[in-house]
Amino acid sequence: MRRGQEREPNAARKAAMAAFAQASRDQLRELIQAAGLSTEAKPLRGPETGLVTVRGRIGGGGASFNTGEATVTRATVQLPSGQVGHAYALGRDKEKVRLAAILDATWCAEETRATVEDKIVAPLQRLQAEADARRRAEAAATKVDFFTMVRGED
């Protein structure tokens, strides 16, 4: 069974949308082309760029406070089939977000969900996991291994 389908649907859709949001425009374009998916869609809103206010928590886990703002671009599209898709991503890349909204709509349509999961979401998640693993390994190489030289009481 595909990974998307064994989880409950909202979690799977959220994970797919997260993968689109963190991909680059070129990655989305290439994967869509390779998967042979259509990008024909009617814009219902946007793509448009705005702000979100980023919140942190006092002391890391206390009451929330506003840290600052970040640019976000969003889009909502409708496929010729009537299916609606949404996308949100940090930054100002409107074309990327338009493609992400089309992919969300395509994912939402039962008949194309498997294609999107296999040909788009899975490769993106693999690339993103590899990049994370690389950065984790680079950071880990700077971890201090303490060793005892002299014990004071000896």
Add this chain to the structure above:
Amino acid sequence: MYVAVKGGEAAIRNAHRLLADRRRGDRSVPALRLDQIVEQLGLGVDRVMSEGSLYDRELAALAIVQARGDLIEAIFLVRAYRTTLPRFGYTRPIDTAAMLAERRVSATYKDLPGGQVLGPTFDYTHRLLDPELATGAEVAQPDRREDADAEPMPRVSDILGHEGLIEADGPLPAGHVTGDITREPMEFPMDRDTRLQALSRGDEGFLLALAYSTQRGYARSHPFVGEVRIGEVELELDVPELDFPVTLGRIRVTECQMVNQFKGSAKAPPQFTRGYGLVFGQSERKAMAMSLCDRALRASELGEDITAAAQDEEFVISHSDNVQATGFVEHLKLPHYVDFQAELDLVRRMRAEHEAKSADETHREAAE
């Protein structure tokens, strides 16, 4: 009499043209690309994002170029730009414990879960200028430790918390609505959330100086870096059209948990108190300074005497914003011809009165 005058259009136009020329500099030197600034002057970009209060690397890089490298001018440009955008909402609070950390050090515990990870730090460099950088020599790939399992990095405050010797993460009363200085005019005294928002966008140099002043004895607060961590956190936003929070992507932040020995007061028992710093991008200095200022500004909450500048909320917060500060200081160079004329008349009159009075007095003394 008030005479309105107009003029200088041609001078202004030509000044802007000259600015564009000087900004570009010697045309035989290749023009900077934004990606070069983003990649190679990343900490300058981070400072503009943090104090411009807008997370967008490319815009910050553009602002730096446009400002000819003047970071406060770049911050001003970014602040102006952000007012042109609609706001979609507030993100869910970021979870720094789940950070993909590139650096995490603690000065209070040697062996803490997750370890001491130095990351890309200037610490332990010799601060010797490196002429090789000027030659554009190849740079080696970083080492990797592939066996590294993703060991969780709990916050150091949670470790001390088990003993009950450290205060909790800053709670605010139930029903408290998170303040927002971008929407409501600032009022003193502030709540801690609003103060942290102001500090997070505050001027690094100003906060650094204040933080330093607390170490030198102006509001002594016995600080230790419980932990500093730098890395990426995920942003999530609740939107009306979806019944789950949508992931927007990740941003890089620096977090500092300052731990301060506290001898107790009428309001609180002896314990470790805390100051908190959270800023956009990689800026340890700013996050640490912020946490020291946060702690100092909690003086009245903790029942401490307010004796120093760093504890004076009105003083610190009103002067921490470098866009406001530069606006007010720099406006002095703009035409004040009429104001000055009025002042000149006033000083002439006062001088005349003064002279008349001293002449009078001399006259009287002579007469006596």
Add this chain to the structure above:
Amino acid sequence: MPRTDSSAVQTADHITGGFAKPVFDAQAIFRAVMDAMARPGTIQPTKAETQPPRPLSPVAAAITLALCDNDTPLWLDPALRQSAAVASWLGFHTGAPSADTPADAHFALVADPAGLIAFENFAQGTQEYPDRSTTLILQVTSLSSGAQLVLEGPGIDGRAAFAPTPLPRHFVEQWKQNRARFPRGVDLIFAAPEGIACLPRTTRIRAMEG
């Protein structure tokens, strides 16, 4: 949190029907509201290019889209609150959070003016910040076929008149009380198929005829 897959099969009519040209349409509506507010009682015709879910009217919807955003808590009257489609449509197009109580609302959207709670329940602003009051958007069927309201006050050369219907209960008396709270008080925007008219808190109703 286990939830049903409602969003994955979201129907498009909760989303379609917003402004075709969001910037220009919102500007045109804003202009009409501004002129109507500046000249109380005049009817500013609008082309409201929205198709909201019922019972929200196209003109009231257009005003809401032009004026409301993430920073303006919005209160819906019971007639509108009954429709899940209205709430999600407005949520999608404005991002406005719903106001917990009328006193928290920056805007109130009213499909059934005759059944409206008293004006005093809404935010009245403060003496220091009289602008922090609720602006009520009343959905009416006509601005000319009700009882004639004769108006006086700033923005009116002598007298003006219009005849909105239906109106909230004891309207003239309520409006007198609203005037008495000046500079606090609510402002009204009437949204009718023929256009937009306003009653700012500065306007006095001289008489109600017919």
